[in-house]
Amino acid sequence: MGKPTGFMEYKREKVKELPAKDRISSWNEYATRLSDESLQTQGARCMDCGTPFCHMGVEIRGAAAGCPIQNVIPEWNDLVYKGHWKEALDRLHMTNNFPEFTGRVCPAPCEGSCTLGINEPAVAIKSIERSIIDKGFENDWITPRVPQSRTGKKIAVVGSGPAGLAAADQLNQLGHSVTVYERHDRLGGLLMYGIPNMKLEKSVIDRRINLLRQEGIDFVVNTEIGKDITAEELKAQYDAVILCIGAQKQRVLHLEGSESKGIHLAMDYLTGVTQSLLDSNFEDKTAIDVKGKDVIVIGGGDTGADCVATALRQQARSVHQFGKHPELPKVREDDRPWPQDPNIFKLDYAYEEAAAITGKDPREYCIQTKKIVADKDGNVKELHTIQMEKILGDDGFHYFKELPGTEKVWPAQAVFVAIGFEGVEKSLPEQFGVKLSNNRIQASIKDFETNVPGVFAAGDARRGQSLVVWAIKEGRAVAASVHEFLSTNVTV
Template identity: 55%
Template sequence: MGKATGFMEYEREVPGELEPLERISSWAEFSVPMNEEQLRTQGARCMDCGTPFCHVGRMLSGMASGCPLHNLIPEWNDLVYRGNWKEALKRLQKINNFPEFTGRVCPAPCEGACTVGKHGAPVTIKNIEKSIVDRGFLEGWIQPEPPERRTGYKVAVVGSGPAGLACADQLNQAGHMVTVFERADRIGGLLMYGIPNMKLEKSSVERRVRLLEAEGIQFVTRCEVGKDLPVDALKKDYDAVVLCGGATLARDLPIPGREADGIYQAMEFLTLNTRSLLDSGLEDGRHISAKDKHVIVIGGGDTGTDCVATAIRHGCNSVNQLEIMPMPPLSRQPDNPWPEWPKVMKTDYGQKEAVEVFGEEPRRFLTSTRQFLSDDNGQLTGLEIVEIEWLHNAQGRLVPHEIEGTARRVPADLVLLALGFTGPEDGLLIQLGIERDERSNVKAAEGTYSTNVEGVFAAGDMRRGQSLVVWAIQEGRQAAKAVTRYLTADRLLRA
């Protein structure tokens, strides 16, 4: 390392942000970029740790520890410290197809496993990554690089989320002719419609898609395979098919009153908002508006936070977020040692904005919803909620128990369910005759990524279940390798 003692000399600094009351009037990203001197100083904090756990990328206690992409983090940190930005970009792109996405939306398991963070504040890996790729685009270093030769094989990728795009990119670079099918009106999947614009501006997604198109990938939108395109035609026209449709079946909350008007899945709320924003700046009215409403978001996590922030930008009267789990501790606990992902209390951008707008923390931990309330017209009016505690049952498992005397009713005009996803949708998988695992995901072994159907592969959330963008990119990359091995074997057999 160029600055072996940097981690002892410099404190962790993160980019500034526009103040909450200023940024909620806009749908633009609100991070304030750091200058080059600051970034080089932060790169210098990357220590000569010998075994860099930041890019190990493995599962510990059910959570990602280190970067699943095995990003060459110490290398590009050192190159940034030395001011060699162009070479840093080369090292970054060697492993990560889309650092402009992960640098914005990834929760940074790399930082949770950073050796500096074992006894202090970790290196600002995520921000350095974002700064490298943003500079690469700004300086014009990132240009289309189509493959020099074509193999003659045609591969179809179904789904244009991070797994599908990464898989298509790798397959195209290997020389195959790649077509990506997307049922929505825009390419990007989760990146386009599942993440709000203020967290990931869609110009970044569109810029990358244009680059992939210039490199030879064909994109087909408004085409749902199995409906608009028969599966038999797909298998006939392509030498291999990769399913990257995601885990899009949202978990519901089937309690009394669920049929009331005013209850929506979080992803429907976010998708319609972004589409309307891009189409008309929300002028067409084709979105679910939270304006002047009392909003309750049920569920935590990133999606819940995104709903809170979106509702505030609409101009809601209030917003609260119900979470059945207890509030996380403020610091690592003995049962959550480094390099596991730190399960500690974090206040994200949406909660910060809610505090500034409404004067209080929007999250209500250890709270369960008993029923939805509605008026005579079936319109949602509120919820009956109750406080709970987690106790061990006869089998030794922790289960929620209602606390007597804590039930109460709260007003609500709009409820958004941010409860995660249960797996992929059935239609296409049934038509193809794809086997499923015990969690209803596509059954395809890691390493081969092949399904029980000849020539059909699967990657991303459709295979592993709901997960991180960085895992989706890794799955797409690995599936592309498996497809190339399959096609190469086919060529040898025919020789």
């Protein structure tokens, strides 16, 4: 805990952000950290709550409650309050391989389960976490930890997202030799290409990758398993293989006109923009550009929000985001009791930016796209929609009912589809001969091993699309299982 009476004396302070109108002219991170003094005050708000639900790390009704990696949050809050930053960093790294990632992009389920959050704004856990790790890098407290000896065992990790990186880090520190394979030209998985630069600058990822390299991990990019090296070759070369390939098969629209030009999958848009930014600062003209266009994003989640923020920076003429669900409540409702995630209305960065420019939140609620209409050249020109009402049926399930008379036509020259992910791309699992279930690699939560001995799976590929913090948890857990497997001297 922090100061015993701190939660009664101090108010929650929001992390500093550049003004919304100013930051859309830049692709740099929009959030900066508070002063050390302010952060110590925020740490002081941590209560002596007896049972710290903030780090219980479970799922309730499909949503995270508390920190999935069990960060010992009260301990490092107390250390920050007392000014012991280096010790706070040690506590943070004890459970989290990459707090510089989670401190930027995690939605902070820990704060939703904070005891103080029952009737006051929760402790500012996420901003404290980011500040601890950033301060650690700035003061050179984080240095390469090179293992003193090697076991002679070799592991291949396929995929360099947070699950793959966490598994590689853990196994390397145990003395095993680890090689990480990535099919793209840069490392980081969706951290690199799926999350826009203004939320997570890519130098942050590169900094950690360079550290992992210095610690002895090998990285191989531009290498696709099954194309550049076969699954059989990989199994023959390594004592164990871990598949951390994500769940990147995107859902597509099945609507009249969805084949029109100008309809793009959200991740293709975000990936292309980030790659062009990093390769040439957009000089190569390879990214989808929506300057001067009317943009509609279909899908109400975080990926859709990132599309909104990206389109704003490209100077789109207008941007709207369509979601099928109603607007979230302003306060926690009875059916979302603490310590569940409160699931309340938030004005996230993209919506704040849009509202600052247009005077209106870009989100449209309870809306259904009925058809897409193209011009004579096949380019999308408009979307036809109808409003819906969410109703509770006699069977206890919710349904959506269309409301006649609410039809509307929306001009659009670019449409981004952000309606989620179906699961893994099947070609790679099929090459290894591993079984799938519900479009996910079938591997037990107990040991993460697939039906193929010596081949393991973790992260989104195993559990489905989820949070970065869950991926890190799975990466750490699969590493422990692989280490135990290797101790039996069994080879693939």
